[in-house]
Amino acid sequence: MNQGKSNPSAENFLPTTANSIGIITGYRCTNRCAHCLYACHPGIREEFPADWTSRVVSSIAEATPHAAIHIGGGEPFLDLEGLKELVREAICQGLHLEYVETNGFWIRKKDARKMLEEIREAGCRCLLLSISPFHNAFLSTDDNRKAYHMIQEVFGEGGIFAWHPAYYPFLERHPTDRPIPLSNYWGKFSEDEIFRQLTQTIYLHPAGRAVFHFDKFLRRRLAKEFFHKNCGEELASPDHAHVDPFGNYLTGFCAGLTVGHQSAFDLKQLFTEGIPLKNHPILSLLTNATLGDLHEYASGLGFRKSQAGYISPCHLCAHMRTFLFFLNGKEIKYPELAPTAFYEEMRKGFAVE
Numbered sequence: 001m002n003q004g005k006s007n008p009s010a011e012n013f014l015p016t017t018a019n020s021i022g023i024i025t026g027y028r029c030t031n032r033c034a035h036c037l038y039a040c041h042p043g044i045r046e047e048f049p050a051d052w053t054s055r056v057v058s059s060i061a062e063a064t065p066h067a068a069i070h071i072g073g074g075e076p077f078l079d080l081e082g083l084k085e086l087v088r089e090a091i092c093q094g095l096h097l098e099y100v101e102t103n104g105f106w107i108r109k110k111d112a113r114k115m116l117e118e119i120r121e122a123g124c125r126c127l128l129l130s131i132s133p134f135h136n137a138f139l140s141t142d143d144n145r146k147a148y149h150m151i152q153e154v155f156g157e158g159g160i161f162a163w164h165p166a167y168y169p170f171l172e173r174h175p176t177d178r179p180i181p182l183s184n185y186w187g188k189f190s191e192d193e194i195f196r197q198l199t200q201t202i203y204l205h206p207a208g209r210a211v212f213h214f215d216k217f218l219r220r221r222l223a224k225e226f227f228h229k230n231c232g233e234e235l236a237s238p239d240h241a242h243v244d245p246f247g248n249y250l251t252g253f254c255a256g257l258t259v260g261h262q263s264a265f266d267l268k269q270l271f272t273e274g275i276p277l278k279n280h281p282i283l284s285l286l287t288n289a290t291l292g293d294l295h296e297y298a299s300g301l302g303f304r305k306s307q308a309g310y311i312s313p314c315h316l317c318a319h320m321r322t323f324l325f326f327l328n329g330k331e332i333k334y335p336e337l338a339p340t341a342f343y344e345e346m347r348k349g350f351a352v353e
């Protein structure tokens with residue numbers, strides 16, 4: 001059994017029991033932030049199993065009842081009734097719900113305060129409000145501050161968690177009543193300052209949609225410089241894992257890579273037995289071998305790496321996985337590559353046919 005280390009003989013992959021889980025309510029969002037790890041946007045259409053809420057919550061309660069839980073997306077407030085049901089179910093089953101994430105889009109609605117009150121009454125005690133230049137490309141800094149203060153009023157001083165707090169002074173120093181295009185925002189800083197903001201203040205992770213926007217600030221390297229990387233540790237990580245309504249279980253910062261099809265509906269089994277690697281060739285190469293081995297496999301099927309290089313191993317990995325996802329028009333299925341919406345968005349950036 002492979003528990004996050006390179007082991008060519010491993011037959012199963014066993015992630016460590018999660019100590020922190022985010023429940024994704026869907027990938028649809030009001031925004032299309034340039035840095036979004038899960039590549040969310042408004043155009044996504046999704047259909048979930050009707051009973052996904054109770055299945056996911058029961059699965060967490062059985063497998064890891066003391067895990068710290070948060071709810072995120074996409075934008076959870078897009079389906080207020082579904083969010084209330086999820087919060088109630090989580091509280092009812094004794095989960096430790098820390099916060100619900102939101103981008104604050106609801107501040108432009110007449111019933112914004114009522115929406116917040118309903119979520120508080122369902123049992124939520126804290127909201128994480130996103131604040132960053134990426135989000136202010138869709139919500140003005142004035143509206144972002146209004147959302148911040150409304151959350152404080154409804155949930156109390158301890159009921160707001162701004163992410164990232166280091167950006168808050170910018171909201172105060174630069175009042176605008178319209179969203180600020182990213183290019184205008186970056187225009188206020190030198191390249192060095194932008195690099196520092198991305199890596200030390202905003203904690204940009206160079207994966208997901210971020211790989212298409214930040215290569216002028218983050219240096220590209222040749223693909224072969226990342227070939228040595230083994231990802232067993234990231235994929236087995238117990239920290240900040242995610243589950244989604246399709247039953248995907250996502251670890252680390254590995255968007256689009258599920259550890260077991262529908263495994264989120266039976267986490268106890270996943271954490272005790274793991275999943276068979278023979279049915280998951282990409283997961284097998286990433287955990288038992290290296291990115292270089294995945295590259296050899298993908299190249300054998302026609303993948304061609306970018307000659308311009310990549311800003312991170314996750315950039316190269318996402319390019320190869322997007323190629324494999326669409327290989328032969330989805331005839332070849334890799335159950336570990338999900339959800340579809342992630343690959344449809346990444347396909348545009350990589351220009352995969």
Ligand code: SF4
Nearest residue numbers: 029031033036074103
């Ligand atoms: S980062 Fe958050 S607000 Fe932005 S597109 Fe992604 S899910 Fe939506």
Ligand code: SF4
Nearest residue numbers: 231234254313314317
């Ligand atoms: S290279 Fe791929 S598998 Fe490894 S950490 Fe990045 S996204 Fe995850």
